[in-house]
Amino acid sequence: MSKPDRNIRPEIRQLDEAAVNRIAAGEVVERPASAVKELVENALDAGATRIDVAYADGGKTLIRVRDDGCGMAGDDLPLALSRHATSKIDGSDLLNIHSFGFRGEALPSLGAVGRLRIVSRIAGSEGAAITVDGGRMAPVRPEAAQYGTVVELRDLFHATPARLKFMRSDRAESQAIADTVKRLAMAEPYVSFTLSDISQGDTRAVLRLDAAQGALFDALEDRLAAILGREFTENALPIDAEREGLRLSGFAALPTYSRGAAVAQYMFVNNRPVRDKMLLGALRAAYMDVLSRDRHPVAALFIACPPELVDVNVHPAKSEVRFRDPGLARGLVVSGLRHALAGAGHRATSTNTGAMLGAFQPAPPARAYQMDRPSSGARTTAYQLQAPQGMGESAALWQGTVAARADTPAPALEGAPLGAARAQLHENYIVAQTARGMVIVDQHAAHERLVYEKLKRQRAENGVPAQALLIPEIVELYDSDAAALLEIADQLAALGLVVEPFGGGAVVVRETPAILGTADARALVRDILDELADQGASTGLEARIDAVLSRMACHGSVRSGRQMRPDEMNALLREMEATPHSGQCNHGRPTYVELSLDDIEKLFGRR
Structure with missing residues (x-):
């Protein structure tokens, strides 16, 4: 020019x-x-x-x-x-x-x-x-x-x-x-x-799309099912949280129901569809601990607030908004989603069951038939008639074993959500019998999540240990960047990073999180500032610490190839039922799949 x-x-x-x-x-x-x-x-x-x-x-x-x-x-x-x-x-x-x-x-x-x-x-x-x-x-x-x-x-x-x-x-x-x-x-x-x-x-x-009927939450669920598919609503958690005049509602999918790209993330402010970078960043932060970096959550979230708390006149297209208190809106999204995900406990997506059924290739039955489940006495008689003939004491022993097994009442553990352990296959998969069918658990993935959650609880209770630098690191910054960093100094200190002003635009890093080992303090500060500029908040340091805890959990978990006793397997199942996020491993993959008895009978042509 x-x-x-x-x-x-x-x-x-x-x-x-x-x-x-x-x-x-x-x-x-x-x-x-x-x-x-x-x-x-x-x-x-x-x-x-x-x-x-x-x-x-x-x-x-x-x-x-x-x-x-x-x-x-x-x-x-x-x-x-x-x-x-x-x-x-x-x-x-x-x-x-x-x-x-x-x-x-x-x-x-x-x-x-x-x-x-x-x-x-x-x-x-x-x-x-x-x-x-x-x-x-x-x-x-x-x-x-x-x-x-x-x-x-x-x-x-x-x-x-x-x-x-x-x-x-x-x-x-x-x-x-x-x-x-x-x-x-x-x-x-x-x-x-x-x-x-x-x-x-x-x-x-x-x-x-026909007009939905009923209460707002039911109407929204029906509309989302019509647009995103019934699979989404079946594998989504209802969200309802409120804080200081802002209310968050909608549906967010389980971590195991995720996408390979951020193409199914819908955000609304006072019913206005928006593509707000801050809100989408909060959505990613809420799932940070339960999804790998190459997977993206699926959600339809609605923030309602008095009009004076949000400015929609930011851009002629009205697709961006500006909250009077952006930290409040971001915190509401993160805490509301994390609370809902933790409340889901060991629940995993139902699509895993469908994928598992699709992987089976049973031989086509010669004739389709419907069969009622026989009584215990009928099963015993049938087993006796099916016993091998001409085997003397062996045949009698076989009949007695089968009869005793048939007459034994189901253990109380089968009434638990993940049932009672019955076998271990290939030294990695626990097969459990439930009141409704069966569950197959990946023992390493499940225990990895349990150990990870335990390490996070310890971190929350005791804080992150910090290590003092022998020679404090001085980082030269613009005045505005230094001010932004020092505003969150208390939050960083709780994570083991101690930052203090050093005059002008410089800051001095005196301590770093001990769990990170030899950390590049200058690069850590720069990454935090980049995240502050991009999203208005920083979760990078917490993510790094969690990544270390995740690796520790992986190495400290039950390894694939280890044989487990029945009491160990049942203890693992009970701990999964009591631990948040145990339905997926640290990378967002499912830790178990479930088959109902109806599903199993369909595989054999009984249904």
Whole structure:
């Protein structure tokens, strides 16, 4: 870029309305999914109970949103297409916002970059229509219409063709539209949604969500099951926590039900879908101790608070928010999720059972049949008839052993959640019998988690031992970085890292966590500052200490290949039942799988 000539004074001009709208559209309407978001939010603000969305060619040639909301009068249509004209706020208080939209930019921005047509009718009045093409508004005309509003946007970005070069494929844009509608549908479970692809004259139903019924938690669960799948709700924990005016609710999946990428993390603030870096960081921090770094949690979390505690006017797209007390919001997410995960105890995802059943390949039965479970006496008689013949005392002994085993009442341990140990296979897998079926436990993975939790409890009770540096490490920082680090000095000291001011922007590190051995104090401080800048809080030091504890737990656990006595196996099962997070190992893998008796009978064609 060439430098401007300082001898030439540039002239300051007032841009015309069309140029202003096209510039504003670049912030509000990034792609077709952005247009869908704005139009669906308008429909929700209008009190719609049913919203139908249709698009063609990934939304590039057509987007249509129909709702049964309150509608607009014909006289209001031109005003609705004027910049910063809205019915949702009066402009006196930009923090007391109870609607999705409030800036009055969406419709004029869409009309500036595409061909926009609005048809609307309010109760007790005739319908009216208005069109805008590249910012040029036509007069309002009467039109027959149903109660509510239909907004039709054709040829998006035809007025700004340079933007078309940045559009992705029709498939990618269609996926973005579907994701946008799903997020808004999660926030409003009592509203019906349909999404259709009408490309090339064919109508293909992409999504259909009927309005949920019942209490809010039940309605939300039904809506999440319809969008994310029943597997998610079956393997998710309900979340309900409150702190100082903020309330966290929703569902978070068990660690063993995780994803390979962060594609199923949904955050809402006062029902507004947001992609907030601080909240997503808090979600990762909550699962830090139960998931490996290459796995990502699945969750749909809702934060509700008085509007004055959060600023939603941070960005024109309204996808970012700023809390008055970000530390409070982050702490609520971390503590609420960790409490729920700890309360899950030894529970593991049910998908492991399905995977295990799929791994079996039983021979197809010659004939399918239904079989009731016989009584103890019937089993004894059957065993006697099946005993080998001509074996004398051996046959009698075999019959007596089987009869005695059949008549022995089930031990009380079988009523426990993980049952009673019955065998050890390949010196690594404990097979236990439960009242409902059987459980197979990975003894090393299970004991590794138990030892890890014990080490963490000891750390919480006794603190992290610190080692004094023979020569304290002086770290030169910017004044702002030093101030940010010293603000959390007490938290760092509790983890064994003692940091003190050293004048100017420098700090001195006098002690480091003994468990880390020879630690690079300078790199440790830099990592903590990077995390503070990125997420507003630091969990890096705690994560490093936990990683060391995890390695200690791994080396101090029952090793694969070791034979265990029945009492040892049962003691391991009982400790798993009493220990949080014991359903997964330190890396998020399951420690056991469970098969019900019905599942087993299906494998043999009995069901």
